[in-house]
Amino acid sequence: MSTTVISLTGKVIIQFGGTGLLGRALVKSLASSGATLVVASRNRAALQSLADTESAAGRKVFIEETDIGSEASLTSLRDRVLAKHGRVDGIVFNAVSRPMRTMNDDLKIWRESMETNATGFFATCRVFGDAMAKQGGGSIVNIASIYGMVGSNLSLYEGTTMTTAPDYFFHKGGMINLTRYLASHYGAAKVRVNVVSPGGIYNPETPQAAEFINRYNKVTMLGRMCDAAEVGGAVIFLLSDASTYVTGANLPVDGGHTAK
Amino acid sequence: MSRWYSLEGKKVWVTGGAGYLGSAITVELDRVGAKVLCFDLPGKAEALVREHKLVNTVPLSADINDAANLPAVLERLLAEHGVPDGVVHLVTASSSGKRLEVLSPDEFQRTFDLALTPSFILCRTLAERMKANGKGSIILFSSMYGVVAPDKSIYHDPMAPNPIDYGASKAATLQLSRYLAMHYGPSGVRFNCITPGPFPNPTVQKNHPGFIADLNKKTVLQRVGQNQEIVGPTLFLLTDSASFVTGHSLVVDGGWTIW
Numbered sequence: 001m002s003t004t005v006i007s008l009t010g011k012v013i014i015q016f017g018g019t020g021l022l023g024r025a026l027v028k029s030l031a032s033s034g035a036t037l038v039v040a041s042r043n044r045a046a047l048q049s050l051a052d053t054e055s056a057a058g059r060k061v062f063i064e065e066t067d068i069g070s071e072a073s074l075t076s077l078r079d080r081v082l083a084k085h086g087r088v089d090g091i092v093f094n095a096v097s098r099p100m101r102t103m104n105d106d107l108k109i110w111r112e113s114m115e116t117n118a119t120g121f122f123a124t125c126r127v128f129g130d131a132m133a134k135q136g137g138g139s140i141v142n143i144a145s146i147y148g149m150v151g152s153n154l155s156l157y158e159g160t161t162m163t164t165a166p167d168y169f170f171h172k173g174g175m176i177n178l179t180r181y182l183a184s185h186y187g188a189a190k191v192r193v194n195v196v197s198p199g200g201i202y203n204p205e206t207p208q209a210a211e212f213i214n215r216y217n218k219v220t221m222l223g224r225m226c227d228a229a230e231v232g233g234a235v236i237f238l239l240s241d242a243s244t245y246v247t248g249a250n251l252p253v254d255g256g257h258t259a260k
Numbered sequence: 261m262s263r264w265y266s267l268e269g270k271k272v273w274v275t276g277g278a279g280y281l282g283s284a285i286t287v288e289l290d291r292v293g294a295k296v297l298c299f300d301l302p303g304k305a306e307a308l309v310r311e312h313k314l315v316n317t318v319p320l321s322a323d324i325n326d327a328a329n330l331p332a333v334l335e336r337l338l339a340e341h342g343v344p345d346g347v348v349h350l351v352t353a354s355s356s357g358k359r360l361e362v363l364s365p366d367e368f369q370r371t372f373d374l375a376l377t378p379s380f381i382l383c384r385t386l387a388e389r390m391k392a393n394g395k396g397s398i399i400l401f402s403s404m405y406g407v408v409a410p411d412k413s414i415y416h417d418p419m420a421p422n423p424i425d426y427g428a429s430k431a432a433t434l435q436l437s438r439y440l441a442m443h444y445g446p447s448g449v450r451f452n453c454i455t456p457g458p459f460p461n462p463t464v465q466k467n468h469p470g471f472i473a474d475l476n477k478k479t480v481l482q483r484v485g486q487n488q489e490i491v492g493p494t495l496f497l498l499t500d501s502a503s504f505v506t507g508h509s510l511v512v513d514g515g516w517t518i519w
Contacts, residue, residue, distance in 0.1 A: 255504050
């Protein structure tokens, strides 16, 4: 097969958050794309299990236990990756904490959410944005959500036990505009910063309520929920040299949900 | 390499395929093994095929600005070349080149007649046939000037600011793409727009260094785009890499519109 410009061959990529449904799919996509992939997460056991699963499938991933709530942990990760792999060409920020369940939760839970989703997110982008700027360029891809773009359509959830929590709408919206700030800040240093906003992802392991899925299918143009494997293409595109003139962009992978 | 973004053997039609942006797209599609139908003004597509020794590309000089005759032209091409898997429709660029103060109603109307009506007919005719495959990807081209207004301060006399008919037709192209995405979504045919920022052609780059310096400063990357940089976004949207992306305006503008 002919090669195309959309490849990560030779690039060192760090993915933050890789053990959830989307995270594992992204690991699989990135590990298949020619990149040297480092997965950073707080949960050592889950990381090891991920590495074992990938290894069994013939894909190599490096794992690094990291606490994004600690700047020292992030700079230590940066130093270890640079020592081991020589460079960092891109990061994927897919880490998320979802401690809040409802509108009425205690404010201390809101603050806990921001510790990871706002402070940890910013700290990660700054540590690795600076490292890539110093190196002469790179690409940051943040994983937001259509819920950083539009409000919650409550009718989708009627009659189910599913809820949408307010903190998520705040930090995903913030992620999308902080991406533009960072794109502007790092533009001259050739570090591109973009964000991917997935729509609702079908969970084959613990499927969402049937009535929710039926309603959700109707709010996308393609008439279905997202398969976790469909997000990787957008992330690889934005990490790769196929997108050298794309920065500050928000790329929804939502089947047209937010286009109508 | 992963197989899921291969275009090998896929039939892709590129209108305006020998222009500044189109030629970069056509050449790469040819290189990765797509079967390309390259439309352009008489002689241009043939010259591109010769110059780049393209082996998978059929050059054509069909007139696709005549909306009334377009369905018949397309049906003939469909019969001859088969139903495309992907369409890259660049021939939406039309501009009066006139200043707002002197733009006549006919000139304003003409831009819309050339940019929009044939695009609608082309998209509908091809999507109706692509539906049967259960999938397909059609890409329209808008512009940053379909999203934001031009900055008058960078157009020095005697250069006229990018004209109002151009921007209005590019804004309309974005909506055409979203509407078509909605209409054809259930059949699996995806519609997206690429929304380029400043991609001045080599002649402009060479002859207007002051203008280029101003354009550079309007982007966060501090530079204008080169035509090779439109290729990746196009290939991404054509392939299954973007299987859940539809109705989107993919902005390729070096950050022009984000600040």
